[in-house]
Amino acid sequence: MSAKQRLPWITVPTEPTVADASSSGVLDTHRRDFMKLLGMGGLLVAASTMGVRRLEAADGLLAPKAEPWEPHAYVRLGDDGRITIMCHRSEMGQGIRTTMPMIIADEMEADWAMCRVEQALGDDKKYGNQNTDGSTSIRDFLPAYRNAGATVRALLEDAAAKEWGVASGEVRARNGAVVHTASGRTKSYASLVTTARTIPMPAKERVRIKSPSERRWEGKRMPSVDLVPMTTGTAMYGADVTLPGMKVAVISRPPVWGGKVVSVDDSLALKVPGVEKVVRIPETPVPSAFFPLGGVAVIAKNTWAAIRGRDALRITWDNGANATYDSTAYKATLLSSVRAPGKAGRAVGDVPKALAGATKRVTAEYYMPHLSHAQMEPVAALAHVANGKVEIWAPTQSPQDARNTVAQYLKVDAANVAVHVTLLGGGFGRKSKPDFICEAAFLSREIGAPVRVQWTREDDLRNSYLHSVAAHRLEAGLDANGKVTAWLHRSAYPAIGATFAPNVPGAEPDELTNGASDIPFDIPNMSVEICPAVAHTRIGWYRSVNAIHHGFAIGSFVDELAYAAKKDPADFLLGLLGADRVVDLSKAGLVAPASNYGATWVDHPLDSARARRVVELAVEKSGWRGAKLPRGKGRGIAIHRSFLSYVAMVVDVEVLPDGTVLVPKTTVAVDAGFIANPDRARAQMEGALIMAMSNLLTSEVTFAGGKVVQSNYRDYGVTRMRAAPHVVDVHLVTSEGLPGGIGEPGVPPAGGAIANAIFAATGVRVRQLPVGKQLTGWQTRAVDGVRGGA
Known part of the structure; x- marks a missing residue:
């Protein structure tokens, strides 16, 4: 068609x-x-x-x-x-x-x-x-x-x-x-x-x-x-759109961020049946923002010919300044960073004094690797440039960014650029970035015909915008009654801003309101800090953004505190929320500009009553206070405020003898203000849980020699049907209040709840993600002083 x-x-x-x-x-x-x-x-x-x-x-x-x-x-x-x-x-x-x-x-x-x-x-x-x-x-x-x-x-x-x-x-x-x-x-x-x-x-x-x-x-x-x-298969996605005379392009991009082509031999590529031309795309200096990375494009009559032609290219690369990027070494760098004071994002009371006077001090460090969006549909875009006009069809989350970026890249007036939005086969933030759309527009102009640029799964993993790798260090003081009197939280992760501006040393303190400095806990002495972390690859938005690693670290640490206080985790969490209160955090210790997901703190204050309501609802509906689960089965709880909504989760897990983690049931309680479409809200929570399971259990992007190690779903693990929950019981709090978010807030509490359930089942604390093979032999190990399953 x-x-x-x-x-x-x-x-x-x-x-x-x-x-x-x-x-x-x-x-x-x-x-x-x-x-x-x-x-x-x-x-x-x-x-x-x-x-x-x-x-x-x-x-x-x-x-x-x-x-x-x-x-x-x-x-x-x-x-x-x-x-x-x-x-x-x-x-x-x-x-x-x-x-x-x-x-x-x-x-x-x-x-x-x-x-x-x-x-x-x-x-x-x-x-x-x-x-x-x-x-x-x-x-x-x-x-x-x-x-x-x-x-x-x-x-x-x-x-x-x-x-x-x-x-x-x-x-x-x-x-x-x-x-x-x-x-x-x-x-x-x-x-x-x-x-x-x-x-x-x-x-x-x-x-x-x-x-x-x-x-x-x-x-x-x-x-x-x-x-x-x-x-029924009639929905139109990015790769479904065709134009008469259209060509297909597949691109070999620099394997290291900031790399460039030294030389290219395209003789074998041009011999592949269906290949018509090979075109160089200029490299964009780092930071590249939304502009293409550059590289070598193979133009062909169809996608298969373009892929085979690309495979036949012989390219010599100069990998540039990021060629030494190595995930193992960088993990050590991040952990070292959070062991020293950072820039304060929120400061309340006197944390050093409170820690010194605590009856018990608890410290834990957490790590989450880079993550890929890994959406079902790899990115693709069709562009037709003719007579000074640019027409584009693409699965884009931000057609205006696409329009304006293409105009800047081609140096044309944005009024001459039209962007048609197709359905998106998953986005999660990846399709906010129009680099792939710029590639299609550039190649169409170069060859004088409509061009569809098609990314493969391997391209998506190796050349995309990744979720930040992150490290956290949390320390808390407990009094004789097990009440938290001091809270110190340091985090380090490369900033999204490094993709757009040079010499960015790390995230800024105001980013901590994405789930760290806006926690709803009643703690008299609190310090939340951001520590340096230089980016060595493109960092971009990913569903729930920094609330993912904040939610995992905070949700896990609260559970560790509950065990240190010898209290039921749900009871401890409710006690940590304290008395019902409404807090304008811009007047309660936030050091940085008081960002609040684009809303005012007056319209959307921190409301501990809403947090308590979802925790109590999740506890009630999950059967938390029922019979104790047998060895190898566990139940974990966590709550997180993000994107102006409050979500609590109780996750049931079963850990098999080989360390495989199954999630048979999850109970979710959501207060997002007024919810216009309850069916979609429930579906979003179901999807958030599956995504969080991948983030926690199997997903990981690592680097060696500046290059992404993973290539496809065979080595970038995502949740399989076997592990998917049989029951996701979602309870929506009825409200006529101002609406909060739905698509993003379900992911952050799930990470902590799953990790806590694993501990309850096995006695193994998961602080380094992904879980992977960490649970192998869990039945015979004593971890954190607890016999597995005890």
């Missing part, structure tokens, strides 16, 4: 072709001017955090006003009654293409069968921030989505009232129509479009957000609009 035929197009409940849509005047061939066409007919409104406007200008934007205006949601009610909702975020399994239109349609009192969702192009002027990252799609825009639907509903009610000559208070919108309550007369939404385009927008007091009892879909079960195409 052509790119025209295979662009993503999701409707509810059926899926017409793009050609069908074009014949109705809704779309042009390439969707470049979608908003212009929307403005030619029907009722079109745009919503932002500043309000809702009807768009009457053909260019889809009103004349600028004094206040900031970054629309996020566009809703069009056609003359035929069809409702088209533009989704400005990317779909990668989290359900945004269902949840966003569901919220708008619910408030709008739309007929769901008449609704469809259209994927937006990357355009910050039309859609505001489109970066699908940080669990922000609902928590940042829920009020704007609701306001958009409620405003359209009020506008249509006003239109019906005008046509009937009655007061607006006498009519009510219901399921795609407006009813005159006294007489029972009805008018369909479609019949009201003409009037709705001419009357004033409803006054603010006329726009009423529904109460919880009035909602039909928000907060309730809702099938995904992408489910059928995803499960």
